[in-house]
Amino acid sequence: xxxxxxxxxxxxxxxxxxxxxxxxxxxxxxxxxWYQQTPGQGLQFxxxxxxxxxxxxxxxxxxxxxxxxxxxxSEMNVxxxxxxxxxxxxxxxxxxxxxxxxxxxxxxxxxxxx
Amino acid sequence: xxxxxxxxxxLIVQEGKNLTINCTSSKTLxxxxxxxxxxxxxxxxxxxxQKGGEEKSHEKITAKxxxxxxxxxxxxxxxxxxxAGIYLCGADKIEGGSEKLVFGxxxxxxxxx
Numbered sequence: 331x332x333x334x335x336x337x338x339x340x341x342x343x344x345x346x347x348x349x350x351x352x353x354x355x356x357x358x359x360x361x362x363x364w365y366q367q368t369p370g371q372g373l374q375f376x377x378x379x380x381x382x383x384x385x386x387x388x389x390x391x392x393x394x395x396x397x398x399x400x401x402x403x404s405e406m407n408v409x410x411x412x413x414x415x416x417x418x419x420x421x422x423x424x425x426x427x428x429x430x431x432x433x434x435x436x437x438x439x440x441x442x443x444x
Numbered sequence: 445x446x447x448x449x450x451x452x453x454x455l456i457v458q459e460g461k462n463l464t465i466n467c468t469s470s471k472t473l474x475x476x477x478x479x480x481x482x483x484x485x486x487x488x489x490x491x492x493x494q495k496g497g498e499e500k501s502h503e504k505i506t507a508k509x510x511x512x513x514x515x516x517x518x519x520x521x522x523x524x525x526x527x528a529g530i531y532l533c534g535a536d537k538i539e540g541g542s543e544k545l546v547f548g549x550x551x552x553x554x555x556x557x
Binding site: 372378422434 | 474475477479484485486487488489492494532534536538542543544545546547548549550
């Protein structure tokens, strides 16, 4: 089974721009979660999508949004980029996204905002 | 709110030595996960623990969840350079009606040949 894939792997943007990141979950998995990882804050939960609906949300501003398609692929969008948005963005997939269910992570997209 | 504290923050060991990494929670853990991350890459799932006293092993890595379910330890026997990386513990959390996975800050392991 193919693992979780994320595109692009690296991205450089400037302040004020917007960016869209893509995540394809493991086949059969219906839940996709997004995380932001920075040296200062560590790994932080952004949001989770299940069957095209946002089911859970972390404490991030509205500039961070996402969506999920009928094939379970998910995209994350960040508008009006700020320097502090530079981070490794990870997505994870699981079958149901339920508690005590393992999440499998993709390799991440490294975003640099200049 | 539940936080996960990992110790130590970093660890340097000689190849062949045993080591232990700890993950402590301020609240009861219902699902505890151990992941390994190579610098700048995604997380590799190692083990999930659910029951108090549960212990699981994979190759030379053993993880245990204590009886009170507030602490987990990860033990590596006869460490090898391939064990180097950042080890993260994660736990299920319910907050404000939202479910999510929260993580410790990680333990950076260096294994010198």
